[in-house]
Amino acid sequence: xxxVEQDPGPLSxxxxxxxxxxxxxxxxxxxxxxxxxxxxxxxxxxxMYTYSSGxxxxxxxxxxxxxxxxxxSLFIRDSQPSDSATYLCAMSALGGTYKYIFGTGTRLKVLx
Amino acid sequence: xxxxxxxxxxxFRKEGQNVTLSCEQNxxxxxxxxxxxxxxxxxRLIYYSQIVNDFQKGDIAEGYSVSREKKESxxxxxxxxxxxxxxxxxxxxxxGGIYGYTFGSGTRLTVV
Numbered sequence: 001x002x003x004v005e006q007d008p009g010p011l012s013x014x015x016x017x018x019x020x021x022x023x024x025x026x027x028x029x030x031x032x033x034x035x036x037x038x039x040x041x042x043x044x045x046x047x048m049y050t051y052s053s054g055x056x057x058x059x060x061x062x063x064x065x066x067x068x069x070x071x072x073s074l075f076i077r078d079s080q081p082s083d084s085a086t087y088l089c090a091m092s093a094l095g096g097t098y099k100y101i102f103g104t105g106t107r108l109k110v111l112x
Numbered sequence: 113x114x115x116x117x118x119x120x121x122x123x124f125r126k127e128g129q130n131v132t133l134s135c136e137q138n139x140x141x142x143x144x145x146x147x148x149x150x151x152x153x154x155x156r157l158i159y160y161s162q163i164v165n166d167f168q169k170g171d172i173a174e175g176y177s178v179s180r181e182k183k184e185s186x187x188x189x190x191x192x193x194x195x196x197x198x199x200x201x202x203x204x205x206x207x208g209g210i211y212g213y214t215f216g217s218g219t220r221l222t223v224v
Contacts, residue, residue, distance in 0.1 A: 043215035
């Protein structure tokens with residue numbers, strides 16, 4: 001079993017839809033959670049980060065962490081064709097070496 | 113503008129050759145990382161360095177080598193011992209703490 005599981009998709013939605021992207025994990029030591037967006041043939045860019053449990057909102061993006069279920073989510077409201085990309089979750093344990101474990105990524109297509 | 117520069121963007125290697133991928137950052141970040149990305153496998157950590165003149169193996173270090181002689185630079189050498197080097201290579205840096213990575217734009221290595 002992988003430490004971090006992420007549905008590879010592709011996930012296709014119409015423009016304006018609410019998108020839910022999810023990751024599950026097995027290591028209860030993970031404390032820091034990140035979401036990255038990666039366009040084709042580019043490096044990932046950081047979208048959101050959260051520490052421990054709870055929600056964080058930034059514009060159209062909301063990140064949720066449920067540590068009791070070992071489950072994190074990224075919601076995208078009013079999705080746009082420009083949101084079409086691969087979304088990667090990443091997580092790290094408290095302190096130490098700052099290593100992050102990445103999910104395999106979910107490919108999202110927002111249809112105009 | 114601050115960022116991470118990876119070069120070259122595309123690299124072709126003949127069987128039995130060593131090649132070196134460049135990674136330079138002007139963000140004044142202490143930690144730097146090399147990841148390999150293959151379709152369906154997400155990002156896998158090759159090597160990382162938290163401080164100049166020190167580095168640690170990641171999950172897939174065999175066939176790779178690195179150096180960290182300057183804070184700004186973290187070159188990766190793909191040696192002939194790496195049997196399947198064709199992949200997308202990503203360099204990242206991090207200031208530490210609860211901050212995420214900043215990634216470069218990647219180098220696509222192909223064995224010919």
